[in-house]
Amino acid sequence: MNLDLVLRAKVEEAVSSLFHQQTDNLQLQPTNQEFEGSHTVVCFPLTKLSKKSPEETARILGEYLQQHAGIVSKYNVVKGFLNLVVEDKAWVDVFKSIYGNKNYGHLPANGLEIMVEYSSPNTNKPLHLGHLRNNFLGYSVAEIFKANGYKVHKVQIINDRGIHICKSMAAWKLFGNGETPETSGIKGDHLVGKYYVAFDRAYKEQIADLTDKGISQEEAEKQAPIMQMAVDMLRKWEQHDPETTQLWKTMNSWVYSGFNATYKRMGVDFEKLYYESDTYLLGKEEVLRGVERGVFFKKPDGSVWVDLTSDGLDQKVLLRADGTSVYMTQDIGTAILRFRDFPKITGQIYTVGNEQEYHFKVLFLILSKLGYDWAKKCYHLSYGMVDLPSGKMKSREGTVVDADDLMNEMVEEAEKQTRELGKLEGVSETDAVKLFDMIGLGALKFFLLKVDPKKRMLFDPNESIQLQGFTGPFIQYTHARIRAIIRKAESIDISVNVADLQLLTSLESAERDVLKVLSLFENKIRDAAKEYSPSVIANYAFDLAKQYNQFYQSIPIFNEEDTSKLKFRIALSEAVAGTLKRAMLLLGITVPEKM
RNA sequence: GGUUCCGUAGCUCAACUGGAUAGAGCAACUGCCUUCUAAGCAGUAGGUUUCGAGUUCGACUCUCGACGGAAUCACCA
Numbered sequence: 001m002n003l004d005l006v007l008r009a010k011v012e013e014a015v016s017s018l019f020h021q022q023t024d025n026l027q028l029q030p031t032n033q034e035f036e037g038s039h040t041v042v043c044f045p046l047t048k049l050s051k052k053s054p055e056e057t058a059r060i061l062g063e064y065l066q067q068h069a070g071i072v073s074k075y076n077v078v079k080g081f082l083n084l085v086v087e088d089k090a091w092v093d094v095f096k097s098i099y100g101n102k103n104y105g106h107l108p109a110n111g112l113e114i115m116v117e118y119s120s121p122n123t124n125k126p127l128h129l130g131h132l133r134n135n136f137l138g139y140s141v142a143e144i145f146k147a148n149g150y151k152v153h154k155v156q157i158i159n160d161r162g163i164h165i166c167k168s169m170a171a172w173k174l175f176g177n178g179e180t181p182e183t184s185g186i187k188g189d190h191l192v193g194k195y196y197v198a199f200d201r202a203y204k205e206q207i208a209d210l211t212d213k214g215i216s217q218e219e220a221e222k223q224a225p226i227m228q229m230a231v232d233m234l235r236k237w238e239q240h241d242p243e244t245t246q247l248w249k250t251m252n253s254w255v256y257s258g259f260n261a262t263y264k265r266m267g268v269d270f271e272k273l274y275y276e277s278d279t280y281l282l283g284k285e286e287v288l289r290g291v292e293r294g295v296f297f298k299k300p301d302g303s304v305w306v307d308l309t310s311d312g313l314d315q316k317v318l319l320r321a322d323g324t325s326v327y328m329t330q331d332i333g334t335a336i337l338r339f340r341d342f343p344k345i346t347g348q349i350y351t352v353g354n355e356q357e358y359h360f361k362v363l364f365l366i367l368s369k370l371g372y373d374w375a376k377k378c379y380h381l382s383y384g385m386v387d388l389p390s391g392k393m394k395s396r397e398g399t400v401v402d403a404d405d406l407m408n409e410m411v412e413e414a415e416k417q418t419r420e421l422g423k424l425e426g427v428s429e430t431d432a433v434k435l436f437d438m439i440g441l442g443a444l445k446f447f448l449l450k451v452d453p454k455k456r457m458l459f460d461p462n463e464s465i466q467l468q469g470f471t472g473p474f475i476q477y478t479h480a481r482i483r484a485i486i487r488k489a490e491s492i493d494i495s496v497n498v499a500d501l502q503l504l505t506s507l508e509s510a511e512r513d514v515l516k517v518l519s520l521f522e523n524k525i526r527d528a529a530k531e532y533s534p535s536v537i538a539n540y541a542f543d544l545a546k547q548y549n550q551f552y553q554s555i556p557i558f559n560e561e562d563t564s565k566l567k568f569r570i571a572l573s574e575a576v577a578g579t580l581k582r583a584m585l586l587l588g589i590t591v592p593e594k595m
Numbered sequence: 596g597g598u599u600c601c602g603u604a605g606c607u608c609a610a611c612u613g614g615a616u617a618g619a620g621c622a623a624c625u626g627c628c629u630u631c632u633a634a635g636c637a638g639u640a641g642g643u644u645u646c647g648a649g650u651u652c653g654a655c656u657c658u659c660g661a662c663g664g665a666a667u668c669a670c671c672a
């Protein structure tokens with residue numbers, strides 16, 4: 001039973017019966033804590049129908065609902081706000097449907113399929129904090145869509161070719177002395193990253209040398225021998241030069257094994273990987289066909305453009321004068337390829353930073369100009385940058401927070417705090433290690449997901465490592481606490497089934513408050529998908545845990561004499577634990593039985 | 596310079612898309628472990644929502660202007 005829908009229908013019925021007109025924007029919202037009731041009708045917009053003051057309108061409506069609705073036991077009016085008190089029996093019914101549904105909150109399959117792209121790293125350096133936000137976000141949004149009844153395909157495109165990897169290759173050739181992950185003991189992605197940094201250092205030195213000789217900065221950047229070497233390698237790679245290709249393959253394979261370890265740790269996965277080396281030539285034919293159909297045009301030098309000025313944007317190049325592709329071209333090709341690979345998908349979600357907002361706006365516009373209807377269902381899941389207290393992260397200046405390092409630090413901190421709190425009595429060493437992982441990563445994921453993705457956010461290493469308050473571990477802790485109650489109930493042979501709840505007639509306010517929050521889960525899952533925002537779920541999980549802790553503190557469960565009340569409280573606790581667990585899973589966070 | 600986004604407590608973030616006295620966490624200060632886990636709970640303090648106009652029953656939310664910040668405006672990816 002969905003109380004929102006039931007009440008909405010009742011109020012609409014009351015309005016049409018009292019005022020003989022339909023209302024199309026009925027505003028039903030949760031009642032503020034400070035007033036009695038759970039649902040509030042905002043009556044200002046209804047005064048047009050009632051031809052009465054807001055207070056009078058609310059009063060008439062409240063009176064009618066109390067008489068006829070069946071589930072409204074009381075009401076009160078504050079200004080133009082009608083606060084409705086739903087009778088406890090209805091709340092118990094709500095709870096019965098929640099408790100009876102082991103998968104409460106998740107919506108039934110809707111037959112739709114979508115694709116979520118996320119992660120999409122370059123292969124010249126290890127993953128950093130920004131990638132963590134991307135990965136957690138993409139994974140979570142995929143889970144949220146699954147919970148909304150979609151079939152979801154998670155993919156990523158790996159930027160495995162281009163000048164960036166050639167830079168690492170050049171530096172490795174010059175300074176590497178054949179170093180490999182095996183000989184050095186360095187994780188593959190970090191090893192390749194080390195040579196990317198080495199490239200940059202040598203490059204800067206060479207530029208300085210050249211400018212000292214009186215060459216202009218711009219010219220020096222071009223002439224620096226190490227840069228020419230990288231450019232040359234890129235050219236050789238494009239010509240399939242065997243030696244270059246071999247080195248490229250080898251170094252990429254180091255990176256992949258490093259990435260795979262990191263992905264495993266992060267708990268994210270992909271159904272299919274796309275490689276830019278396979279897709280970077282795509283889209284060219286599509287663009288040429290667009291020229292024939294007059295969607296695009298050619299300039300005298302032979303380059304191909306799209307004119308978006310009528311859409312408030314600029315002109316954009318799609319093929320260079322020499323016929324080669326640009327980034328946009330291959331994205332057009334890749335998008336089309338994916339709809340061929342997964343013919344049933346209706347749309348795509350691209351998890352990419354907000355610095356590419358313009359790019360995606362243009363991409364979707366071009367696709368729809370080419371006549372692809374699904375372009376309307378493509379969404380750029382754009383997220384803000386993660387700032388450090390010292391400012392922006394810059395790989396070259398060494399101000400990046402490395403993903404592997406950060407995960408390790410978080411887990412270490414979790415271990416430290418767990419030991420300090422003396423929580424490890426009777427816990428085996430392997431279970432303890434699992435627990436530290438769960439807590440440390442839970443804290444990190446929650447920290448990055450609790451903020452609205454669109455917003456730029458600040459990562460303060462000291463604060464982020466906190467495990468109290470509005471954090472993942474707070475919710476994990478609440479779950480573990482409830483599990484202790486369930487274990488106790490089992491140990492003294494108390495079991496609950498839905499029929500036991502029938503006997504319950506009244507609720508304590510602390511119980512009703514928990515139930516109120518509990519009943520919102522389904523709507524939150526819907527909202528989270530509508531807004532592409534895991535933060536909706538994170539905030540909800542926190543609210544629920546907080547509300548439950550208040551109940552936990554104010555009512556000692558096992559002191560209760562009345563069996564039906566005792567059973568209800570156990571069942572309520574169980575339902576909260578299940579909901580917290582499922583909510584956290586939507587964020588990619590697991591919860592422990594004990595902590 | 597054009598376009599887009601942002602500015603809320605000392606700090607980090609909310610605010611159901613125009614609704615009630617703007618809420619949480621951290622940090623500070625008070626209390627609460629002999630009863631289901633104190634990674635918790637209860638409380639105190641902290642706000643002219645950057646500033647100024649406007650729209651209306653009602654504005655953090657919409658409009659205009661100012662100030663401050665970010666991204667983007669590549670034949671880079």
